Amino acid sequence: MIAKRDFPVYKVRRYLEPGPIVLVSSRWRGKTNIMTMGWHTVMEFAPSLIGCVIASGNHSFHMIRESGECVINLPTTELVDVVVGIGNCSGARIDKFAKFGLTADAASEVKAPLIRECHASFECRLHDDALVGKYNFFIFEVVKAHVAPEPSHPETLHYTGDGVFVVSGDVVDKRALFRPEMLGP
């Protein structure tokens, strides 16, 4: 595992726009938790906004709503059994860091922990809860990003439902066909 380094927050689309399953870590009243999440989207470059659905039945829902914070962590394919395990038990009864052998590192801007074994970790603050009541839809601002510099294209997990994932494969560079202003910041 290569140590993560600071990464520009306005570039997190690099890792999240492809649509990977992520692990969301939280801390509230001295306890930590982790949940899996597949329903998320980039919403803006600057501020760096991520919208996501956290079902209210999840133990993490109230921890994240009350603390107003979380960390979105990017697991790679080696962690697939951990990802599935985390999604199939509740933090109400279990310390998921201990149960799944994960390491909680201190974040710098939020109290929620980083997951060391993940390729990237994005520290988030709740930015807008206007749609939480109606859709369980949270809008977070990424306030600090940590990314392992290698590999440049980690193999990520993309969930299709029914217990089946597809993993990210070949890289296709089409930069030559883009107008410069369409390449993003």
Next chain:
Amino acid sequence: MIAKRDFPVYKVRRYLEPGPIVLVSSRWRGKTNIMTMGWHTVMEFAPSLIGCVIASGNHSFHMIRESGECVINLPTTELVDVVVGIGNCSGARIDKFAKFGLTADAASEVKAPLIRECHASFECRLHDDALVGKYNFFIFEVVKAHVAPEPSHPETLHYTGDGVFVVSGDVVDKRALFRPEMLGP
């Protein structure tokens, strides 16, 4: 190209949760248009809700807002040059169906056209525009879904920014590790 068949709308997460680039087709005042979109997320199974960002600078923005409709189409990797081309020109000046050799098929529930060359097409009606003003964030209900039955795991494009895509690769079936109630509807 295998003809598409009806597909249950509550299962569209099967194709959209993995996070592919999609092509959004629209029709307003007798004109059609197509845009590429990478910022989208599943929000609910039933009703089948998809949230997405359509930047207000896009020609499609007003067409979709005024008509209250669109079709979300899933292109596969063979269409990568078309996807890039569509994202790098404006429908204000160009008929994108003609320019890119795509076929507009009639939808059944909306006036926006299906793109025949795509693997799947999801007819959408605007469900909630509460966050359009602030974030250009639209919530659509998928009211009808059309999917080609083969291949079961089409190779899709996942955008990382900077003109670079990753394509979907191997399939990993972890169903045996899931609690039945976690597999979704």
